[in-house]
Amino acid sequence: MSTAAGSPFAPDRWLAEIIERPAYRLAAPGAGVAQLAEQMAGMSREGDAFFYAKLPTSEIAACIGLSNVGFAVIDTAMTLAWSGSQPAVAPASVQVGLAQPQQASAILTIAESCFLWSRFHLDPQLPRRMANLIKRRWIENYVNGSRGSALYAAVLDGEVAGFLAVIESTVNGVPAASIDLVGVAPQCQGRGVGIALVDTFLRDWQSRAKALRVGTQAANIRSLRLYESRGFRIAESNYVLHAHYRCGRIQR
DSSP states (O other): OOOOTTOSEEEOHHHHHHHTSOEEEEOOTTSOHHHHHHHHHHHTTTSOEEEEEEEETTOHHHHHHHHTTTOEEEEEEEEEEEOOOOOOOOOTTEEEEEOOGGGHHHHHHHHTTSOSSSHHHHOTTSOHHHHHHHHHHHHHHHHTTSSOSEEEEEEETTEEEEEEEEEEEEETTEEEEEEEEEEEOGGGTTSSHHHHHHHHHHHHHTTTOSEEEEEEETTOHHHHHHHHHTTEEEEEEEEEEEEEEETTEEEO
16 A cells, blocks of 8 residues: 555555545654644545554654654564474364355355454454454455465364454565464354464474464454464564544544
């Protein structure tokens, strides 16, 4: 995404289509408060708009500046990097492999029903159905091959119980593979499905990428503990901020 000339914001057309209003990412966090306020008011003058930003948790002054123009901290995003330690063996009762076309429907159903702690689910101004739809559409991009590098499916008791999506990138000049999204069906949680998925990712990708990473939310203590148990360690943290305009006015 690129910013419009002179604007610190970049349009997020994929997200805008789902939430049915313009969506913008703050691409130039160093912009002054007055400029941000003017840009946001202008972009939302004709109706509703959604803005979001991501800042390192050390940048408190910038975070305060964004709060002064209507942003609120919704989430603290935690990024973890694999330390290289060997994880324990995943439960044998869970079978994990690359997702097959006949598993797509079950995977999409899980994606639309299993999340509680994403920044969209934590935002009280976004309906749960919309937050769920964002996750479904995210994984649809893996199913149709338009995003990412691999999609795994976990099977428990003969049924699809979870999925894990992998995306490749370059981090600090190093080829990296990241867990882009992982989900476990609500009725299968606590039965080793997440462990099996993460261990399969580590097994398959530790020789294919120089760095292995995953992101989650500070509020999601269960996920943090799972990743730490598989050898991941916290590498960075960022505040995630949202701002909502309705009928041209900031919503607080």
